[in-house]
Amino acid sequence: MKIGIIGAMDEEVSILKERMREKKVSNIASMEFCEGIFEEKPVVVVRSGIGKVNAAICTQILIDRYQVDAVINTGVAGSLRNEIEIADIVLSADALQHDVDATGFGYEIGVIPRMETSIFTADGNLVKNAKKVCAEVLPEIGVHTGRIVSGDQFISDNEKKEWLLRNFDGYCTEMEGAAIAQAASLNQIPFLIIRAISDKADQSAEMAYSEFEEIAIKNTVKLLTGLVAVL
Ligand code: ADE
Numbered sequence: 286m287k288i289g290i291i292g293a294m295d296e297e298v299s300i301l302k303e304r305m306r307e308k309k310v311s312n313i314a315s316m317e318f319c320e321g322i323f324e325e326k327p328v329v330v331v332r333s334g335i336g337k338v339n340a341a342i343c344t345q346i347l348i349d350r351y352q353v354d355a356v357i358n359t360g361v362a363g364s365l366r367n368e369i370e371i372a373d374i375v376l377s378a379d380a381l382q383h384d385v386d387a388t389g390f391g392y393e394i395g396v397i398p399r400m401e402t403s404i405f406t407a408d409g410n411l412v413k414n415a416k417k418v419c420a421e422v423l424p425e426i427g428v429h430t431g432r433i434v435s436g437d438q439f440i441s442d443n444e445k446k447e448w449l450l451r452n453f454d455g456y457c458t459e460m461e462g463a464a465i466a467q468a469a470s471l472n473q474i475p476f477l478i479i480r481a482i483s484d485k486a487d488q489s490a491e492m493a494y495s496e497f498e499e500i501a502i503k504n505t506v507k508l509l510t511g512l513v514a515v516l
Contacts (some may be wrong), residue, residue, distance in 0.1 A: 286516055287327040289347035289356045290509065293335045293461050296498065300506045303331050306480045313346055320351065323513040328385035333461065336437050337382065340461035344468035355411065355516070358465045358478045359509055361494075361501045362433070362457035363440050363486030365450045370482065371497050372504055373427035375456045376415050377407040377478035380463035383449055384436035394452055402488060404432075405466035408475030412516075415477060418511035423504055431456035433478050435463035449486075458486055479504045479512075 290306035301323065302308070308321040309472035316339075318331045329351045333343035340358070347353045369375065381404045385397050397403045412430060419428040429480060434455035440446055449455050462478040481501035484493035 286354045287329070287352065288513060288516060289344070289353035290328055290330045291325050291340065291343055291347070291356065291461070291465060292359045293340065294360070296333050297502055297505070298330050300502070301463060301509065304406060304510075305330065313350065314342055316343055318346070318351065324510060326513050326516060328513065329470050337435060337464035340464040341468045344465045345472075347474045348469070348474055352456060353474065355408065356465060356469045356474055356476045357411070357509070357512075358462050358476070359496055359505045360461070360480055361483035361491055361505075362459040362480035363372050363446075363484045364457050364482045365446055365455045365486060368427075369429055369456060371484065371493065372500050373429060373482045373484065373502060374419055374423065374508060375433065375480045375516050376412055376428065376430045377433045377462060377466070378408045378412065379404050380429050380433040380435060380466040380478055381405070381453070382463045382467075383434040383453055383458070384438060405423060405463065405470045407466070407477050411475060411477035414515055415479060415508065415512050418515060419508055421477055422507045422511045426504060429456055433462045433480065434458050435460060439490070440486040441488065443487045453469070457509045459483060479505055479508060487502070500509060
């Protein structure tokens, strides 16, 4: 099973790349794809760049050029719920794009016109395995499985945060996951989004992000290492 692992930023993938062996690097669409072996499994680790367009392009390249069997997105996110604390992990049950708005055309907010669905369901087996590994390698932190809501916006405002929760019942928010989910789903490729909480998506988000990004990323690396080993 060849696994594609996408992080939006260098910080989110650099530790994984350091721990890979037999590395072969290719530059496609201004993204550095690093193919090799991690935890004895064939993987392709790539920094997509920030935002939904980069994430979707990156996913399609992993599928077309590298023929990955599954796509895992790793990174940080803002929590949308009081019970989801900084450094906790959120695993995607499903994902949607909160900034799709065709309400003027009679569609509900978040619904992509003329698509069968706008909510993309993560692979049950990947979720199950990730939960199990989390309990083993990160017993001290909270692990939550729920909806991830993505948009081309850094959320740092309480009103917007409440709007996201009210309209979409999201667990956390970030800027790539649902685009990766959509691209993978259109290609019938299983996917999972793993996000560690770096901030609370409110007025404190910018400061919290800088302070907690590193610890959040360390948690995703621990989880990914355990997860890839059992796939
Ligand atoms: N990634 C991490 N925190 C985020 C936030 N508050 N909004 C969007 N993306 C994020």
